[in-house]
Amino acid sequence: MDLEASGPPYDSPAAAAWRQQAITWRNRVILLLDRLPMPVALCDTAGVILLANPAMAAEWGMLSGQMRGRNALDFFRPRTRTRLHPIAEAVRLGRRSRYPVEVSWSTAKGVERYGEMDVDPVSDTPDAPPALMLLVRVLGERAESAAAATGAEEVSGTEARILALTAGGATTARIAKAVGLTVDGVNYHLARLSRRWGVRGRTALVARAYTLGVLDREAWPPATAERG
Secondary structure: OOHHHHOOOOOOHHHHHHHHHHHHHHHHHHHHHHHOOOOEEEEOOOOEEEEEOHHHHHOOOOOHHHHOOOEHHHOOEEOOHHHHHHHHHHHHHOOOOOEEEEEEEEOOOOEEEEEEEEEEEEOOOOOOOOEEEEEEEEEEEEEEEHHHHHHHHOOOHHHHHHHHHHHOOOOHHHHHHHHOOOHHHHHHHHHHHHHHHOOOOHHHHHHHHHHOOOEOOOOOOOOEOOOO
16 A cells, blocks of 8 residues: 555654554454455465465465465466456456456365355555455365375376367277377276276266366367366
């Protein structure tokens, strides 16, 4: 907040009183954030965390100060990154709308949670550069633990393409031609993924790929999900 621009003349008694009042209200706001049970964070326009309340930090077993300087996308996985584009455009144009984004994350205890994050561009004055206020509503937990979710990270680019083509109903021969492998090579990768994920059959394998986020749930024809 620009105290000199917003308040009385800087060197006047009224200015000193005004600054003290501003500090008092700032401390009250920080205290309020600290007591909110809802995870809340303030970021710059690049997503770098400036402030996080204890409820936010507790999701990863951290202290509030340990999140400062980290990017919010280090912690949250948007369901689709295309939802971030309108927010970037709103910041550029100086709009002050609220933007909901579906997100998931893995807690410090290895629990896979999902919820909705409201992203609000905020600033002290209409002309000041905006910051982003993040308010997270936890909607539930998924059955998969963080250990199971690492299955998505272990999938190679070729295996992800094979899964996408399988989900679209392509034959083994067509998949082999598309990814530059032999039919035996495609079957090898499918069998390897089935053993790794503990599933049997291509239908179950494709379902598991969607659950782990290897395939984009909103894309048709089936496509691999973007990786952060």
